Amino acid sequence: MSKKILLDVKNLKLYFRTRSGSVQAVDDVSFRLEAGKTLAVVGESGCGKTSLAKAILRLLPRNISTYSGSIIFDGEDIMKYSDEKFRREIRWSNIAMVPQASMNSLNPVMRIEDQLIEPLLLHDRHMSKKKALDRVNEVFNIVGLPTDFLRRYPFELSGGMRQRATIAMALASNPKLVVLDEPSSALDLLTQANLMNVLKKIKHEFNTTFILITHDIGTASELADEIAVMYAGEMVEFSSADYFYTDAHHPYSRKLMASVPTLREDKELQFIPGQPPSLINPPQGCRYSARCEKRFEKCSMHPKTTELEHGAQVKCWLYDETGEVKHA
Amino acid sequence: MPNVAVNLPQEQPEQEVPVLRVENLHTWFEIRRMGFIKAGVVRALDGVSFELYQGETISIVGESGCGKSTLAKTILGIHHPTKGAIYFENRNLSDLDKQGWKKYRSSVGYIQQDPYGALPPFMSVQRILEEPMKINGISNKKEQAKRIRQVMEEVKLAPIEDFLYKFPHMLSGGQQQRLVIARAMILGPKLLIADEPVSMLDASVRVEILQLMQGLQKKHNLGIIYITHDLSTVRYFSERIFSMYGAKIIEKSATKALLKQPRHPYTQALFEATSDPDAENLKSFKEVPTGEPPSLMNPPKGCRFHPRCSKIIKGLCDKEMPPEFKINEEQGAACWLYKEDE
Ligand SMILES: Nc1ncnc2c1ncn2[C@@H]1O[C@H](COP(=O)(O)OP(=O)(O)O)[C@@H](O)[C@H]1O
Ligand SMILES: Nc1ncnc2c1ncn2[C@@H]1O[C@H](COP(=O)(O)OP(=O)(O)O)[C@@H](O)[C@H]1O
Ligand code: SF4
Ligand SMILES: [Mg+2]
Ligand SMILES: [Mg+2]
Secondary structure (H helix, E strand, O other): OOOOEEEEEEEEEEEEEEOOEEEEEEEEEEEEEEOOOEEEEEOOOOOOHHHHHHHHHOOOOOOEEEEEEEEEEOOEEHHHOOHHHHHHHOEOOOEEEEOOOHHHOOOOOOOHHHHHHHHHHHHOOOOOHHHHHHHHHHHHHHOOOOHHHHHOOHHHOOHHHHHHHHHHHHHOOOOOEEEEEOOOOOOOHHHHHHHHHHHHHHHHHHOOEEEEEOOOHHHHOOOOOEEEEEEOOEEEEEEEHHHHHHHOOOHHHHHHHHOOOOOOOOOOOOOOOOOOOOOEOOOOOOOOHHHOOOOOHHHHOOOOEEEOHHHOEEEOOOEOOOOOEOOO | OOOOOOOOOOOOOOOOOOOEEEEEEEEEEEEEEOOOEEEEEEEEEEEEEEEEOOOOEEEEEOOOOOOHHHHHHHHOOOOOOOEEEEEEOOEEHHHOOHHHHHHHHHHEEEEOOOHHHHOOOOOOHHHHHHHHHHHOOOOOHHHHHHHHHHHHHHOOOOOHHHHHOOOHHHOOHHHHHHHHHHHHHOOOOOEEEEEOOOOOOOHHHHHHHHHHHHHHHHHHOOEEEEEEOOHHHHHHOOOEEEEEEOOEEEEEEEHHHHHHOOOOHHHHHHHHHOOOOOHHHHHOOOOOOOOOOOOOOOOOOOOOOHHHOOOOOOOOOOOOOOOOEEOOOOEEEOOHHHOOOO
16 A cells, blocks of 8 residues: 655745844754644744744745745645645645634634635635535534534634634635644643544544644644654654654653653653754754753754654754664 | 531641631622623632641642632632631631731732733833832841842742843743742742643743742742642642532542542543543544533532533432532542432
8 A cells, every 4th residue: 555645845944034133933844744644743832833834835924034945735846836826726725724723813793604605605616605505514514513503603602612613614625634723722621622532533534634733742642643843943853653752762852752741640750951042043053952961072063854764754963864873 | 508528638637727728718700781780690719618738739620710710819819709718827817907918918929820911021020029028018128139039049040140130021931930939939928829830831841830839839838729720730749639610629639549530520521631642542532521611600500510421310410519528538529429328
């Protein structure tokens, strides 16, 4: 069985221009994602997770200084598409995004139903209103919302329901890839668990590919097949969830895992002293080196990404080209 | 109304007086439409009782809107209780005069929920730390400087000179929270009330702050009330856990006992809903109740959790409010499942 790569990102960069200099929010990020799999992107706030999502969806603010690399989606380099073509053929129809806190950005004076059919009608001039309504009913069922809620206004729904409505909106076009930016962070624990159940169901039933951005690794593990760790704008590790939680490669990933409290297991929690570097003029060498316990001479140079077995990759001098651990 | 208090896990000497005793506490808010028409009452805190001894830490867990912050603010005197009483070292707060309140306020440190709103943006670190001392009559400059030095060392805002003249926005999230803790400690409190002190922080910083608070607790033998919605952090902290639902405490358990076996169906649901990082999680769905927490303006009859509870005893749970039942020396729950057979 050959595995289909849905998304192949190579050397993606997104820098922002600011008065104090260029912010390297996404710096030379490369990874591949198989169709039907979920990638969780984790890391501390400010490490570039949202910027990565925006770079993939080409949702760019005005102050861009660099935007480069290639994004092969379903076999096509969509970086080469014009903005018009990207808007028509990619965004929403094939790659949909549920932005951070989007449940609070529904239009308060429009019924949910009208907000959901609008993009369907806009994207497909030939679609009848009846057909759009059918689809909207369908996605409401998929996310587990009663369809009579379609006639309601956002304020009549609880936070968890509004979040499901925004996910329904993203699913309406039947996209191949859905990017979820912190979908459950603002929700209560039980609501969050219910939402993860819904996403899991969608993943199994429709084989949807997800990129799940979160700082909550426990919740991520409900959905993630692969884990990408970002640190100071770079993707420092990409590994299978099968071993990431117990045997992460990068020293930062390991420390990050050691800082996650667990309910069912008593472990000694650790924290990482210090702070991530500024993304304006970040250090020349490994960006984690100032905080890394394993640091050695080579770390003052910029580490390249080493491919390990099973498609894992790690950006750390401890691993050389053969994937063998040198100084661990 | 029967209210069987749960015994403390550790034996308390007969004569020891609790630092804090809260008795049948109610805090209701009147909601008015157009400023004067009474539209209803929010029962934000609806009959809460417990005791806390010197050096003891308790965690209060529950989802947003269940009344945690209202409990904290009522204890602190920010809200006036509608009914019930609060005793600090055996003195009823309602008997305190102005001087007594001043003394009480300096004995209870408060870490409020919103770290950004907590710090006045135009005050330097030094002024932020001086403020509570000025209000409480510590005007000697030497004494002020000494205390500032001491708390800043304790919360590791060092070297001190680097921080004294900074403004809150110049500090990282973790440093801001350490400043909030320093301010809460500056009058030498006996009790610290920490309302979601780490919720807004990244994982690593969260651990740093929790360990810092743990250290302060040991060093000063502080009583701590740690409020959180995250069950996974409580083990590192508290001797007892209270879980809250619908403005009531519905379980009181020793931490170890609860982590082994949560008793109230709601605590069980919180437990089930919490994910530890584990690749096995991919393979199963979580069995958690759907629906929403109850309205506190119009709470359901009987047990407030009954509309969502899978273990409901029809005819009982939906009719009568369960009292607090003692399950064993370490655990108690307000749930009809634990009613002893006659
Ligand atoms: N439009 C922008 N202009 C300048 N800097 C930005 C802009 N958007 C984000 N940043 C900066 O880029 C970095 C990464 O931000 P973000 O992608 O939002 O991180 P995360 O989602 O991981 O918290 C941060 O330092 C942030 O301040
Ligand atoms: N000052 C107030 N006036 C009216 N209602 C309030 C007030 N403060 C809190 N509430 C309500 O009381 C309930 C409990 O709130 P709160 O104590 O903040 O819960 P938690 O801290 O557990 O999230 C909520 O329904 C909230 O909306
Ligand atoms: S009292 Fe009844 S409804 Fe309430 S939690 Fe216990 S079993 Fe469930
Ligand atoms: Mg973000
Ligand atoms: Mg609160």
